Amino acid sequence: MADCRLYICTPPALDPATFAPLLEQALDGGDVACLQLRLKDVDDDTVRRAIDVLRPITQSRDVAFILNDRPDLAAETGCDGVHVGQTDWPYAKARKAVGANAIVGVTCHDSRHLAMEAAEAGADYVAFGAFYPTTTKPSHYRPEPELLEWWSEMMEVPCVAIGGITAENCAPLVQAGADFICVVTAVWNHPEGPGAGVKALNAAIEAAAAG
Ligand SMILES: Cc1ncc(COP(=O)(O)OP(=O)(O)O)c(N)n1
Numbered sequence: 342m343a344d345c346r347l348y349i350c351t352p353p354a355l356d357p358a359t360f361a362p363l364l365e366q367a368l369d370g371g372d373v374a375c376l377q378l379r380l381k382d383v384d385d386d387t388v389r390r391a392i393d394v395l396r397p398i399t400q401s402r403d404v405a406f407i408l409n410d411r412p413d414l415a416a417e418t419g420c421d422g423v424h425v426g427q428t429d430w431p432y433a434k435a436r437k438a439v440g441a442n443a444i445v446g447v448t449c450h451d452s453r454h455l456a457m458e459a460a461e462a463g464a465d466y467v468a469f470g471a472f473y474p475t476t477t478k479p480s481h482y483r484p485e486p487e488l489l490e491w492w493s494e495m496m497e498v499p500c501v502a503i504g505g506i507t508a509e510n511c512a513p514l515v516q517a518g519a520d521f522i523c524v525v526t527a528v529w530n531h532p533e534g535p536g537a538g539v540k541a542l543n544a545a546i547e548a549a550a551a552g
């Protein structure tokens with residue numbers, strides 16, 4: 342089984358100055374492959390200010406800094422890539438904006454078809470979810486771990502599992518072949534802080550991979 346790694350999205354609202362130390366705690370808590378800045382309902386300059394503060398913290402730790410929704414801003418501000426959903430920029434337009442060397446990830450919900458389309462177009466990862474109930478982004482999609490198993494057996498493009506994932510429930514997704522486990526609440530709302538959240542998730546991923 343390929344190694345599964347942790348992928349974290351920020352909360353949808355944050356103050357960069359007060360969030361920065363929390364991000365440092367999270368990234369210093371253990372292995373994190375990617376951080377996605379996922380701000381919602383804010384203007385472009387608010388996004389830019391958050392990128393200016395959080396991108397250096399992330400990239401200085403060799404963690405990829407991904408921007409949600411906005412390939413134009415990602416290209417303008419030195420992000421490592423962008424994540425687009427089915428109602429955002431289409432993959433081809435996103436790729437044109439960020440270039441061949443950036444990361445472009447695509448939301449594919451519970452759909453083999455959407456994922457194969459994205460992979461064939463050149464996406465660097467496909468994201469399936471929500472695997473569990475979540476209030477962070479309510480979703481009526483509820484894929485089964487078997488989708489991850491099928492994808493990882495059939496396709497080379499990495500897959501991300503997202504949606505209500507915690508240290509307690511991630512094992513079936515890791516064992517099914519998820520290349521990345523993406524979380525929001527399990528890190529930022531951990532009772533002992535985001536560093537403990539990262540540590541707990543990495544321990545759970547490692548235990549699941551060891552079978
Ligand atoms: C890694 C990852 N997977 C899925 C999503 C959801 O993207 P999208 O469907 O565009 O919804 P919003 O996050 O934009 O509300 C994601 N952001 N990241």
Ligand SMILES: Cc1ncsc1CCOP(=O)(O)O
Nearest residue numbers: 475477478504505524525526
């Ligand atoms: C962005 C996104 N897309 C599907 S579920 C989700 C949010 C996941 O957040 P949490 O890990 O708190 O359930």
Ligand SMILES: [Mg+2]
Nearest residue numbers: 410425426429
């Ligand atoms: Mg989106």
